[in-house]
Amino acid sequence: MKIIAYLILTGLLSVIFSSVDESSYGILEKSLPPVVGACLGGVLACTSIIVGILSGSSKSVKERASSDIRFSNFASSLELDIKILVCCLFAIVSLPYLRTLSYPFELSIGNASSDYLKHKFFSSLEIFAAIIAFCVIYELVSTLVVVLKDMAKIQKKED
Numbered sequence: 001m002k003i004i005a006y007l008i009l010t011g012l013l014s015v016i017f018s019s020v021d022e023s024s025y026g027i028l029e030k031s032l033p034p035v036v037g038a039c040l041g042g043v044l045a046c047t048s049i050i051v052g053i054l055s056g057s058s059k060s061v062k063e064r065a066s067s068d069i070r071f072s073n074f075a076s077s078l079e080l081d082i083k084i085l086v087c088c089l090f091a092i093v094s095l096p097y098l099r100t101l102s103y104p105f106e107l108s109i110g111n112a113s114s115d116y117l118k119h120k121f122f123s124s125l126e127i128f129a130a131i132i133a134f135c136v137i138y139e140l141v142s143t144l145v146v147v148l149k150d151m152a153k154i155q156k157k158e159d
Helices: 002-017 022-055 059-067 069-100 114-158
Strands: none
Touching: 002 114, 022 069, 022 114, 069 114
């Protein structure tokens, strides 16, 4: 239930901060894909560092990590977060193209034209995907730091 409330709040913020001005949403369309892509690369690099540390560890550390439910949950959560991040990156890259297409239907609400609603909708989706991506990146970095600290503690116990 908490996640649904966060998604609704994120959706509302996305609509509030979205713009129909081409210069405004153009900034998002130009800057978001490289930033989110670079963050995804950084997350994957951090993941490979953890795997490298784990593979270079002693046999008892490896056994402890493989039998620890927290590490198993971390690995599952990491996989889901990376998949969400890839989906957000795909949305951020593809939405500018989808904005340029003409659609066979016209929708207007009140005095808002179809073009206005189209730009508002796509801007909102771009902002929504960016917020979700940055929240996932924040969670991943926080979790990776905790795992690295735990790995350091385990290594100290081994020495």
